[in-house]
Amino acid sequence: MADSAQAQKLVYLVTGGCGFLGEHVVRMLLQQEPRLCELRIFDLHLDPWLEELKTGPVQVTAIQGDVTQAHEVAAAVAGAHVVIHTAGLVDVFGRASPETIHEVNVQGTQNVIEACVQSGTRFLVYTSSMEVVGPNVKGQPFYRGNENTPYEAAHRHPYPCSKALAERLVLEANGRKVRGGLPLVTCALRPTGIYGEGHQIMRDFYHQGLRLGGRLFRAIPASVEHGRVYVGNVAWMHVLVARELEHRAALMGGQVYFCYDNSPYKSYEDFNMEFLGPCGLRLVGARPLLPYWLLVLLAALNALLQWLLRPLLLYAPLLNPYTLAVANTTFTVSTDKAQRHFGYEPLFSWEESRTRTIRWVQAMEGSAQ
Numbered sequence: 001m002a003d004s005a006q007a008q009k010l011v012y013l014v015t016g017g018c019g020f021l022g023e024h025v026v027r028m029l030l031q032q033e034p035r036l037c038e039l040r041i042f043d044l045h046l047d048p049w050l051e052e053l054k055t056g057p058v059q060v061t062a063i064q065g066d067v068t069q070a071h072e073v074a075a076a077v078a079g080a081h082v083v084i085h086t087a088g089l090v091d092v093f094g095r096a097s098p099e100t101i102h103e104v105n106v107q108g109t110q111n112v113i114e115a116c117v118q119s120g121t122r123f124l125v126y127t128s129s130m131e132v133v134g135p136n137v138k139g140q141p142f143y144r145g146n147e148n149t150p151y152e153a154a155h156r157h158p159y160p161c162s163k164a165l166a167e168r169l170v171l172e173a174n175g176r177k178v179r180g181g182l183p184l185v186t187c188a189l190r191p192t193g194i195y196g197e198g199h200q201i202m203r204d205f206y207h208q209g210l211r212l213g214g215r216l217f218r219a220i221p222a223s224v225e226h227g228r229v230y231v232g233n234v235a236w237m238h239v240l241v242a243r244e245l246e247h248r249a250a251l252m253g254g255q256v257y258f259c260y261d262n263s264p265y266k267s268y269e270d271f272n273m274e275f276l277g278p279c280g281l282r283l284v285g286a287r288p289l290l291p292y293w294l295l296v297l298l299a300a301l302n303a304l305l306q307w308l309l310r311p312l313l314l315y316a317p318l319l320n321p322y323t324l325a326v327a328n329t330t331f332t333v334s335t336d337k338a339q340r341h342f343g344y345e346p347l348f349s350w351e352e353s354r355t356r357t358i359r360w361v362q363a364m365e366g367s368a369q
Ligand SMILES: NC(=O)C1=CN([C@@H]2O[C@H](COP(=O)(O)OP(=O)(O)OC[C@H]3O[C@@H](n4cnc5c(N)ncnc54)[C@H](O)[C@@H]3O)[C@@H](O)[C@H]2O)C=CC1
Pocket: 015, 016, 017, 018, 019, 020, 021, 022, 042, 043, 044, 045, 065, 066, 067, 068, 086, 087, 088, 089, 090, 104, 108, 127, 128, 129, 130, 163, 190, 191, 192, 193, 194, 195
């Protein structure tokens, strides 16, 4: 891939390229990968902003397709040098069935691997998740852990189960011979909770705060730390990994890396207030306003309502037993593995990440500013 004849001729495929993270990966590749000649963006739904990318020097090819359809994936992968597989069904709210989550996240990933093998594509980067590790069903804290920290990764929820299975498939595929006889080189990136421009849940909290007269009510103790990472840095890490996989295949192949940056360790709600505060919202209560047992009860009630109403309508509030357990369990990472293995340093400082996210919230319609 690196010889001079091919220097400007790399074809990249980004699956899920129209999603929250995918869009940042796409834009980052166009800015930071000078050897790119074609960028294929594969997604179930194609967004209009793709059009504006088509006027630049890199050929941008938008492909509407479904990762669960092996033939569609094979056609998109054919001739690509690198695949960044970020497409996934991110559902912890019970919107999709467990079967659908499995099909998209696990079978979809298997289809991507087989397409790489059959077409001779050698480099595959998979967007995994912190959820592959935890928080686990026992609610045990993971406090500033790294990729080698012992932790019982036991899950029941379809989303973490599917991400864990898919990650295993990707790592086990490392070293498989692809068409032409060379080995496939794979690795997996595990972001913690991603934030930044385009983050739907941040949008939801902002609108909820506006509806409640500019207030949000603390539900989780401030002492529970939740790992967060800026979307631009996650995208940058994908670009770097994709670039370095060839040169450092022996070191990086089959490895997992947490995605990290200098975002502060805080509770989920306090962290959100770093952006929502400057946009006119305030978090009421130094301590949770409701006792935890009552939140557990409300979450269980939401789950029951979801089940009862399912034949009539989709009821999928933010609070359910799973999201409550995740939000209420400390999970933070502290690692330098990505720096040691492929020279990663965050591209965006915490101050810049914060400013960019605040500007994005302020630009939303109905800003409280
Ligand atoms: N949002 C977060 O905090 C985190 C996300 N992740 C992972 O990052 C990846 C991207 O997540 P987000 O950008 O947050 O989600 P997103 O929902 O914004 O993006 C996912 C994209 O995949 C596409 N997609 C879904 N099903 C598909 C299918 N069957 N075929 C083709 N495309 C399909 C969607 O249309 C969407 O554009 C996912 O794999 C997720 O598991 C990992 C850690 C944290």
